[in-house]
Amino acid sequence: MNAIANLGRIFLSALERLGRAGLFLAETAAGTVTLVRRFPLVMQQVYAVGVLTLLIILVSGLFVGMVLGLQGYNTLVRFGAEDSLGLLVALSLVRELGPVVTALLFAGRAGSALTAEIGLMKATEQIAGMEMMAVDPVKRVIAPRLVAGIIAMPLLAALFSAIGVLGGHLVGVGLLGVDAGAFWSQMQSGVDFQEDIMSGVLKSLVFGVVCTWIAVFEGYDAVPTSEGVATATNHTVVYSSLAVLAIDFIMTSLLLTEV
Amino acid sequence: MNARRQKSPSGSSRKKTSGATVPSSLPAGDILVDVRDVHMNFGGRDVLRGLSLQIPRGSVTAIMGGSGCGKTTLMNLIGGRLKPTAGQILVDGQSVPDLEKDELFELRKRMALLFQTGALFTDLSVFENVAFPIREHTKLPEPILRKVVLMKLETVGLRGARDLMPSELSGGMARRVALARAIVMEPMMIMYDEPFTGLDPISKGVIAKLIRELNQSLGITSIVVSHDVAETCLISDYAYLVGDGRIIGQGTPAEVQKSGSEHVRQFMDGLPEGPVPYQYPTKTGYIDDLVAGNT
Numbered sequence: 433m434n435a436i437a438n439l440g441r442i443f444l445s446a447l448e449r450l451g452r453a454g455l456f457l458a459e460t461a462a463g464t465v466t467l468v469r470r471f472p473l474v475m476q477q478v479y480a481v482g483v484l485t486l487l488i489i490l491v492s493g494l495f496v497g498m499v500l501g502l503q504g505y506n507t508l509v510r511f512g513a514e515d516s517l518g519l520l521v522a523l524s525l526v527r528e529l530g531p532v533v534t535a536l537l538f539a540g541r542a543g544s545a546l547t548a549e550i551g552l553m554k555a556t557e558q559i560a561g562m563e564m565m566a567v568d569p570v571k572r573v574i575a576p577r578l579v580a581g582i583i584a585m586p587l588l589a590a591l592f593s594a595i596g597v598l599g600g601h602l603v604g605v606g607l608l609g610v611d612a613g614a615f616w617s618q619m620q621s622g623v624d625f626q627e628d629i630m631s632g633v634l635k636s637l638v639f640g641v642v643c644t645w646i647a648v649f650e651g652y653d654a655v656p657t658s659e660g661v662a663t664a665t666n667h668t669v670v671y672s673s674l675a676v677l678a679i680d681f682i683m684t685s686l687l688l689t690e691v
Numbered sequence: 692m693n694a695r696r697q698k699s700p701s702g703s704s705r706k707k708t709s710g711a712t713v714p715s716s717l718p719a720g721d722i723l724v725d726v727r728d729v730h731m732n733f734g735g736r737d738v739l740r741g742l743s744l745q746i747p748r749g750s751v752t753a754i755m756g757g758s759g760c761g762k763t764t765l766m767n768l769i770g771g772r773l774k775p776t777a778g779q780i781l782v783d784g785q786s787v788p789d790l791e792k793d794e795l796f797e798l799r800k801r802m803a804l805l806f807q808t809g810a811l812f813t814d815l816s817v818f819e820n821v822a823f824p825i826r827e828h829t830k831l832p833e834p835i836l837r838k839v840v841l842m843k844l845e846t847v848g849l850r851g852a853r854d855l856m857p858s859e860l861s862g863g864m865a866r867r868v869a870l871a872r873a874i875v876m877e878p879m880m881i882m883y884d885e886p887f888t889g890l891d892p893i894s895k896g897v898i899a900k901l902i903r904e905l906n907q908s909l910g911i912t913s914i915v916v917s918h919d920v921a922e923t924c925l926i927s928d929y930a931y932l933v934g935d936g937r938i939i940g941q942g943t944p945a946e947v948q949k950s951g952s953e954h955v956r957q958f959m960d961g962l963p964e965g966p967v968p969y970q971y972p973t974k975t976g977y978i979d980d981l982v983a984g985n986t
Contacts, residue, residue, distance in 0.1 A: 556808060556810065556813070557806045557808055557810040558810050558811075558812055558813070560772065560806070560810065561804075561806055561810030561811075561812075563772065563799075564770055564772070564799055564802075564803070564804040565799070565800075565803075565823070565824050565827070565872075565876075566796040566797070566799040566800045566824075566827075566828065567823075567824070567827045567828075568796070572827070
């Protein structure tokens with residue numbers, strides 16, 4: 433009986449927290465109106481969450497593309513279809529791996545940093561100080577970070593895919609001897625702008641909202657102690673990763689019209 | 692900004708605080724902060740139990756008491772960061788717990804809270820920290836903003852430190868920068884949360900001098916929450932002693948120091964035993980507790 437009661441309690445508290453996170457997102461969204469006046473703050477955050485994440489995104493993208501080139505060639509060559517390597521690499525990256533892996537890396541690099549920063553601002557009374565100076569921290573601190581995350585994610589995903597394609601080319605054409613003309617022309621004729629590229633962009637936009645939302649909420653809601661901030665940072669990475677993978681499945685099943 | 696400060700005493704549309712019973716020894720002048728019979732409960736524990744006090748405009752009022760007696764809670768209540776379980780809190784005639792967020796923010800523009808840690812923004816320089824409230828609330832042109840910020844930094848003696856980052860400041864300097872930031876919008880009132888804690892004697896003296904000077908030169912009403920008896924008595928016009936969630940003594944610092952009340956005496960003289968017990972209350976006796984571990 434106790435176990436059931438505990439289960440119920442955990443479920444209710446999780447639901448309550450989800451509700452609070454929802455209200456928080458709504459408040460932040462309303463706060464973005466004031467960002468027109470504070471656009472430099474958004475630029476600053478795009479630099480922090482976007483530009484500073486660039487290196488890990490580019491290096492990972494290159495390796496993922498190279499692995500795709502190797503694995504793809506290995507499979508395709510059995511059917512004599514190695515000319516389609518370019519198409520395979522591009523489609524895998526643009527539709528799936530680009531948005532998803534970028535979001536996972538983003539959660540680990542930028543999301544955790546956002547949570548820790550906001551959590552520490554809370555622990556050192558900077559958030560409280562701001563409130564006492566009649567400045568709304570949701571508008572001044574949270575809103576610019578949320579908008580920056582939403583701007584940065586699709587751009588990072590696009591760069592990830594682009595460098596991945598180059599990685600695939602490097603291995604497929606440079607190393608394994610696939611014809612360069614076939615590599616590019618198959619890709620050009622096979623990748624649809626609306627169906628493939630835009631669905632990837634849509635995914636990364638949604639991931640941008642979700643990952644940044646989780647990161648800023650965890651930071652803002654953190655218990656203001658060192659242990660609390662550590663737990664919140666941990667939660668950001670775990671929840672973001674799970675959310676990205678789950679949402680990816682839902683979005684893919686909705687976007688794939690042929691299924 | 693000056694005009695606004697001078698206008699506030701005669702805010703005719705606001706509710707008057709005439710119902711307050713002002714202790715005879717309070718300095719003359721009207722009441723800026725009126726706390727009436729406030730109760731505050733945190734997770735089943737009563738922090739404040741029917742606390743009432745009045746802060747006269749233009750004075751330096753000390754609120755003293757042991758750690759954990761509810762002093763900081765009281766400040767958060769006056770600043771509107773917490774809502775009381777019961778009771779009334781009036782600041783400049785406005786009932787703080789009943790204010791909407793916008794109204795509360797308007798009121799907060801006229802009051803400042805100096806945090807114990809200073810709460811400086813670690814990503815901004817000293818100059819930008821002090822400029823922060825001006826940038827957020829006004830459209831002052833950059834040359835004028837610069838002059839205002841430098842004047843405030845000069846007041847606290849840190850004009851030369853304008854380009855330093857908060858991580859490069861000592862505890863005393865950080866508190867002085869926070870003080871410059873607190874006065875930059877020329878508030879009607881400043882609340883100091885433990886302004887002397889963790890400072891060396893020189894920094895303590897500097898902060899005490901600043902609190903007194905700002906009160907005299909700008910007419911800012913000051914509330915000093917502290918457990919530092921000597922420093923606080925030296926600079927305050929009136930003192931309240933908080934214990935057990937209510938006021939246990941009040942008067943001019945001299946009166947409080949001469950008080951015959953056992954509770955007040957224990958605090959003023961720093962005695963380990965008295966009405967405030969040395970032992971944290973337990974349900975089991977000492978011997979029973981030790982023996983219980985044997986089974």
